[in-house]
Amino acid sequence: MPELPEIETVSRALRPNITGLTVQQVVKRREKLRMPIPNLEFLVGQTVLGTDRRSKYLIINFEHGQLLVHLGMSGFLHWASPTDEVGKHDHWEMRFTDGQILRLRDHRRFGCVLWQPKDTIHDALTHLGPEPLEEAFTTEILKQQIGKKGSPIKTVIMDASVVVGVGNIYANEALFHSKIDPHSKASDLSDAHLEKLVIAIKFVLSEGIRLGGATLRDYHSVDGSDGLFAQFTKVYGRAGQECLVCKSTIQSEMLGQRNTFWCPKCQKKIVKKTSGKGSKQKIKK
DNA sequence: ACGTGATCCTGGAAGC
């Protein structure tokens, strides 16, 4: 389940190895992932200038544009040599003139490969909200993005048009760290709550990156990755277990079709009271 | 305009 920290980790790891390589061949073994893979034969002879990330898209830079690779939830890139066997779910690859092959494997096929010509923005990226780890992502910006949205705050922060890169695991964890009940209506949050939430989102994503993408749970288990995942999550996947802070039982429930975990004691449901003149924020148990 | 929920896909876990 690659989320923002995993993509950032992949981008950083890939950069020194791929930069400067020249494409010899592009091989498409399956036409359709989540979206059709475009024909990219025009990349032959072009040299990789570097890698980047926008939202959960890995960006591979070329002189005439950018290759956007989304790993969906089960996708990953791996290096191969010409003699390596092609896996059942190796759907696409770039071969370079030095003999290395970069393969996209994605058994659930939720990923996609897109091309974005220079100085244009692909349709898939136009509606995206701010990057959570940039300084420009502030309490004020989050407040603007939320506007009058009355949905549960957890659903709202997972909406990529509000802020990108906050997947289910990080949404659960960020709400735990900010002590906000996931059911709270987004528009009911005060500036103080939003400030805590912004700090928590930045914190959990940064921690994810620091741990090299800790949430690679159903990833091919490289030794120790499971341990990192368990060490990272305070509420996600811990329904029925003790809260690590207060020992209350962690609750779980489907919210917005996603499994949601929270501590009923540490996390308070926020309800805005609109009695009489003006409105006051009140924290309700 | 906004909110909700179905859909895509498949390996592995859980249940019978």
Added chain:
DNA sequence: TGCTTCCAGGATCACG
């Protein structure tokens, strides 16, 4: 043991 059912997830689309 072997079969079936369920679950995970992000993005998109249809509908109310």
